[in-house]
Amino acid sequence: MTTTTAAKTPAEPxxxxxxxxxxxxxxxxGAVVVVLAAMVANALLTNDTFAWPTVxxxxxxxxxxxxxxxxLFLTVTSMVIAIILAVTLAIMRRSANPVMRYVSWVxxxxxxxxxxxxxxxxxxxxxxxxxxITLGVPFGPELLSMDTNVVLNATRAAILxxxxxxxxxxxxxxxxxxxSVDRGQFEAARALGMKxxxxxxxxxxxxxxxxxxxxxxxxxxxxxKTTSLVLxxxxxxxxxxxxxxIGNRTxxxxxxxxxxxxxxxxxxSVLMVGQFYLERYYGRGFDEHVPKRGRRGRQxxxxxxxxxxxxxxxxxxxxxIGGGV
Amino acid sequence: MSAQTxxxxxxxxxxxxxxxxxxxxxxxxxxxxxQGTVTVMLGPSGSGKSTALRCINQLxxxxxxxxxxxxxxxxxxEGTKGGKxxxxxxxxRQIATQRARVGMVFQRFNLFPHMTALGxxxxxxxxxxxKGKAEARERAVEMLxxxxxxxxxxHYPAQLSGGQQQRVAIARxxxxxxxxxxxxxxxxxxxxxxxxxxxxxxxxxxSSGMTMIVVTHEIGFAREVADQVVFMADGVIVEHGPxxxxxxxxxxxxxxxxxxxxx
Numbered sequence: 001m002t003t004t005t006a007a008k009t010p011a012e013p014x015x016x017x018x019x020x021x022x023x024x025x026x027x028x029x030g031a032v033v034v035v036l037a038a039m040v041a042n043a044l045l046t047n048d049t050f051a052w053p054t055v056x057x058x059x060x061x062x063x064x065x066x067x068x069x070x071x072l073f074l075t076v077t078s079m080v081i082a083i084i085l086a087v088t089l090a091i092m093r094r095s096a097n098p099v100m101r102y103v104s105w106v107x108x109x110x111x112x113x114x115x116x117x118x119x120x121x122x123x124x125x126x127x128x129x130x131x132x133i134t135l136g137v138p139f140g141p142e143l144l145s146m147d148t149n150v151v152l153n154a155t156r157a158a159i160l161x162x163x164x165x166x167x168x169x170x171x172x173x174x175x176x177x178x179x180s181v182d183r184g185q186f187e188a189a190r191a192l193g194m195k196x197x198x199x200x201x202x203x204x205x206x207x208x209x210x211x212x213x214x215x216x217x218x219x220x221x222x223x224x225k226t227t228s229l230v231l232x233x234x235x236x237x238x239x240x241x242x243x244x245x246i247g248n249r250t251x252x253x254x255x256x257x258x259x260x261x262x263x264x265x266x267x268x269s270v271l272m273v274g275q276f277y278l279e280r281y282y283g284r285g286f287d288e289h290v291p292k293r294g295r296r297g298r299q300x301x302x303x304x305x306x307x308x309x310x311x312x313x314x315x316x317x318x319x320x321i322g323g324g325v
Numbered sequence: 326m327s328a329q330t331x332x333x334x335x336x337x338x339x340x341x342x343x344x345x346x347x348x349x350x351x352x353x354x355x356x357x358x359x360q361g362t363v364t365v366m367l368g369p370s371g372s373g374k375s376t377a378l379r380c381i382n383q384l385x386x387x388x389x390x391x392x393x394x395x396x397x398x399x400x401x402x403e404g405t406k407g408g409k410x411x412x413x414x415x416x417x418r419q420i421a422t423q424r425a426r427v428g429m430v431f432q433r434f435n436l437f438p439h440m441t442a443l444g445x446x447x448x449x450x451x452x453x454x455x456k457g458k459a460e461a462r463e464r465a466v467e468m469l470x471x472x473x474x475x476x477x478x479x480h481y482p483a484q485l486s487g488g489q490q491q492r493v494a495i496a497r498x499x500x501x502x503x504x505x506x507x508x509x510x511x512x513x514x515x516x517x518x519x520x521x522x523x524x525x526x527x528x529x530x531x532s533s534g535m536t537m538i539v540v541t542h543e544i545g546f547a548r549e550v551a552d553q554v555v556f557m558a559d560g561v562i563v564e565h566g567p568x569x570x571x572x573x574x575x576x577x578x579x580x581x582x583x584x585x586x587x588x
Binding site: 085086182184185186188189190191192193194196197198202203206207282284 | 382384417418421422423424425426427428429431433435436437438439440441448454463481482483494497498548566
């Protein structure tokens with residue numbers, strides 16, 4: 001009769017088959033969206049200014065593909081350098097050493113506080129301002145000297161300019177991530193005798209990644225498009241420059257802008273897929289509902305116990321035993 | 326150091342004071358814990374029992390006095406400066422080494438959430454003691470079996486009940502082969518029906534001869550396993566001695582008042 005005794009009686013409880021609530025608003029809004037989408041498609045496809053055949057002609061042309069390659073190269077290398085630098089800066093910000101803290105603070109203050117465009121121009125001008133780079137004692141003897149034009153060519157100046165600027169922003173993201181980790185984690189690791197560096201690397205940073213990855217994905221996508229600013233260096237092989245050049249040469253700027261936009265959108269989509277997997281990896285142990293290989297854990301154990309009670313083993317604590325490997 | 330270990334008590338706190346800014350939370354704590362004994366620390370919240378415990382493994386830096394574990398001064402090196410005796414603060418690396426032989430279990434478990442139960446227990450033996458993965462794994466399985474969790478090796482902390490998490494935390498501390506185990510209110514964050522399983526593991530540990538200091542409100546547990554009961558109030562040890570003395574026949578009014586509330 002009551003729910004508590006129902007489990008013991010052999011009679012199968014009668015399942016509820018209710019009539020679901022209707023949501024007419026969903027159908028109406030869906031219809032509105034379909035109409036709007038059709039209008040946008042119509043506006044894009046029927047306007048001859050977009051010159052879709054031209055878009056198709058150049059989408060996979062050699063100079064455009066080379067531009068895509070360079071843009072990807074700039075994005076990836078500058079982000080990798082920026083991430084390494086940012087983690088270092090964030091750790092310095094938290095250091096017990098006041099010199100480290102101060103240096104990190106000044107770095108972030110300067111590179112965040114000046115425009116990226118200006119920074120890129122200066123990296124490009126470096127070989128004019130300082131034609132020769134020398135290493136030595138200040139005001140004293142020189143130990144090593146190099147031609148700036150060789151060391152800091154346009155590609156390296158572009159990568160350096162993008163990376164140093166980005167590191168300042170990412171450092172704050174990493175700092176936020178490190179701050180998000182519970183103090184108890186440090187204490188537990190310390191109590192086990194772990195040294196500070198190991199605690200950071202093994203315990204704190206992996207947990208901070210959960211917080212760090214989403215905004216870093218954001219920064220990466222932002223970087224993809226910031227690379228178009230490298231013409232300030234001047235560096236002229238990236239996607240935006242390549243499509244602009246073709247557009248100007250052929251007097252068809254609009255279709256070539258579409259070519260660039262399509263590629264940026266495509267690369268962004270790929271990056272978002274990568275971000276999804278990174279988030280899932282660093283969410284392990286936190287996001288219980290993300291299905292993992294060979295579903296295991298408490299939730300699946302409960303599910304299994306409910307649907308097939310004859311298989312649901314119970315341990316000595318009265319809990320269903322999960323499918324632990 | 327090794328010459329001292331045979332005679333020195335496991336833990337010796339002498340005149341320990343602790344300040345947080347202006348708050349004077351420990352006001353001269355003297356405590357001796359002999360090897361192989363169980364000490365239970367009782368007292369109202371805010372009496373300083375957890376702080377005293379955390380001073381033993383240097384999670385808190387003491388303001389005055391001395392803490393010795395097996396005769397070795399914790400956190401400092403005794404030396405001289407200008408012909409006079411002086412204390413030199415140890416480098417964090419040296420303090421880490423001192424902590425490695427003092428196991429600790431926290432109220433809120435503090436398991437590493439991104440690692441499985443097995444990963445949690447293997448972490449310190451690999452990272453601190455430099456053990457090989459295979460050896461550490463074997464030992465971790467042994468420790469987790471000892472706390473009754475042999476079937477939960479690959480579970481993440483979020484997939485375990487509170488009682489199970491705390492048992493993993495005990496296994497994690499035991500895997501370091503500590504000379505002493507500190508328990509900071511190990512059952513206070515647990516649902517009532519899960520307290521028993523953790524106390525059971527601790528009872529087994531006590532009977533195996535492990536030196537333990539336990540901050541708790543579980544009077545029943547104290548009665549059962551404590552060799553020494555310490556009652557703290559307002560940053561000092563008000564009363565200490567065997568169960569029969571401190572719990573059954575307290576002489577101090579503050580002890581009586583507290584027990585009247587708890588029992």
